[in-house]
Amino acid sequence: MHIALPIPSAPSRHPFEGAAGILERIGNTPLVRLCHVASGLSDDVEVWAKLEGQNPGGSVKDRPALAIVLDAVRTGRLKPGQRMLDASSGNTGIAYAMIGANLGFELTLCLPKNANAERKQILSAYGVEVVETDPLEGSDGAIRKARELAAESPDLYSYLDQYSNENNWKAHFGSTGPEIVQQTGGGVTHFVAALGTSGTFMGTTRFLKQWNPSVRCYSVQPDSPFHGLEGLKHMETSIVPPIYDPALADENLEAPTEESLELVRDLARYDGILIGPSCGAACWAALQVARRLDSGVVVTVFPDSGERYLSEEHIWRAP
Secondary structure, eight states: OSSSSOOOOOOOOOOOTTTOOGGGGGGOOEEOOOOOOTSSSTTTEEEEEGGGGSSSTTTHHHHHHHHHHHHHHHHTTTTOOOEEEESSSHHHHHHHHHHHHHHHOEEEEEEEETHHHHHHHHHHHHHHHEEEEOOGGGHHHHHHHHHHHHHHHHTEEEOOTTTTTTHHHHHHHEEEEEHHHHHHHTTOOEEEEOSSSSSSHHHHHHHHHHTTTTOOOEEEESSSSSOTTOOOGGGGGSOTTTOOGGGGOOEEEEHHHHHHHHHHHHHIIOOOOOBBBBHHHHHHHHHHHHOOOOOOEOOOOOOBBGGTTOOOHHHHHHH
8 A cells, every 4th residue: 555645755964963883773673564463454454563672772762862962962062071861761771871882971870770680781781870769750750860960960961851852753753754654665554652752753743744644643651650561651640751742643542551561472472573561552552543444554663672671571471
């Protein structure tokens, strides 16, 4: 299926302009069709996923992290000798660490204490200074701690603030959106993305709506403030990222934890795709959208790989 619209070329100023070495490998991730988990749909409906775990830092967060850091360097907000500072549930921190190692900047990361072993091991390998925060406060507690450190030592730290930084969503406007259009041959009709910082959804949706206003775009968040979908925000009960605009979504879907984790297991065992919990939520929502359709091309984003969650037995063992 193809829509009769021109396929865009890359934006005139790519958000990763100035990247070199391994950083040049960020983006252009594979788009794969989901088979087993998407069986039973209408013959004219396809569900596809961007495998963002194929980025060199292992997640979708490579895109905004690189755009944020490069812009901070260009504008002088990140100077030689300063430490990068931010809050993260893990993936953005790992992306910053990889980028900082390449560009010569050290990182202080505020991270919830209950972040899993794999994330902490990777951060340690990169030499990151981790400031652990109250696990009961989740990413919100990490945000509050990062703000505190930035206020106390403004000369030491360059606070990158992924939740407020416009380069977060702009990275996806300049890369993820155009890639989806090009990889589907202009066939994408529906887009689905889960909400953490909201940058993936905001930027990709803005690009797709500009390219073709008829593309339907769905945001996804957990269905409860007490959920097991690591990296996602229940916006009603969280510190809402300033870059988030709820009016941009054609519809917001609320993903249940258990059904999402079941899809994580099914994708590994029957489709051969190893993903994390937030990917399961995105998959759940994409299938909900696809089941409503008689025809269409539904594209979603799988933010990372399941390799970062192997120590979390509850994900892999069915109840």
